[in-house]
Amino acid sequence: MTQTGANMRAAPRFTLLIRVAKLTLDDVEVLCILRDASATGAKVRLFAPLPAHRRLVLELANGERFAAKVVWQAGDNAGLQFDEPVAVERLIDEVGTGSGRRQVRLRVNLEGVLHSGGEAVPVRFHDLSQQGAHISGEKWLLVNELVRVETPGGPQGGAQGGSRAIYAKVRWRNHPNYGLVFEQTFRLEELARFVAALQEPEDKAGKAAPMGKAG
Known part of the structure; x- marks a missing residue:
C-alpha cells in the first residue's frame, strides 16, 4: 500500500550513525550514506546526481535490500520511500547475520x-x-x-x-x-x-x- 506524505512524516524516525550503503538504479550502482530511517522511508546523502531510472533498490553493507523510490531531492540529500514498510531494526543492524562488517562493493x-x-x-x-x-x-x-x-x-x-x-x-x-x-x-x-x-x-x-x- 502506498504511504502518503503525512504517513511518512508520522512514522518514528531514527537518526543513524553513518551507514555506508549503495543504490542500484536499474543496472547502475552508486554509493550513498544512510543518514536516518523509519519503517516507511529513509534519508540518504548522495555524491552525484542520480541517473534516470525505472527501479531503485537500497542495499546495505550486510546485503539487506529494500525496493524504494525517490520522493524528494535537495542538494546532496534525497528522501526515499520504501515500497513496503520495513522493520527499522533491519536498517540499523549494520552487521546483520554476517560474521563481521562488510565493505560495500x-x-x-x-x-x-x-x-x-x-x-x-x-x-x-x-x-x-x-x-x-x-x-x-x-x-x-x-x-x-x-x-x-x-x-x-x-x-x-x-x-x-x-x-x-x-x-x-x-x-x-x-x-x-x-x-x-x-x-x-x-x-x-x-x-x-x-x-x-x-x-x-x-x-x-x-x-x-x-x-x-x-x-
Whole structure:
C-alpha cells in the first residue's frame, strides 16, 4: 500500500550513525550514506546526481535490500520511500547475520594495467570497494603477491585525470579471477565520485568515461 506524505512524516524516525550503503538504479550502482530511517522511508546523502531510472533498490553493507523510490531531492540529500514498510531494526543492524562488517562493493566495467614480475598486462575490474577489488586477467598471480595496478582517471588519478599506481596484495585467486586488497584504502567520497563518473554518458564524462574506451 502506498504511504502518503503525512504517513511518512508520522512514522518514528531514527537518526543513524553513518551507514555506508549503495543504490542500484536499474543496472547502475552508486554509493550513498544512510543518514536516518523509519519503517516507511529513509534519508540518504548522495555524491552525484542520480541517473534516470525505472527501479531503485537500497542495499546495505550486510546485503539487506529494500525496493524504494525517490520522493524528494535537495542538494546532496534525497528522501526515499520504501515500497513496503520495513522493520527499522533491519536498517540499523549494520552487521546483520554476517560474521563481521562488510565493505560495500560497486559493480564496474573498467580496464586497467597490472604490474607484476616485471610485466605490465591488461586487466579488467569487475567491482570496487574502499579496500579492494575483483579483477580478471590472463597473468597467473600468487596469493599474497604484491602487485601494482593503474586505472587511468581512477580514484587516485589526480585532478588532471592521469593514472596513478595503486598497490595491492592478492587475497584470493580463481584464475583468471583475483581478489585484491589495497595497501591504502580509498576515501569514501573519492571512490563514490569516481564510480559515479563512470556511469555518465561518454559525451559528458570525457576522461571519466569507462577506462580503455577513451583515445
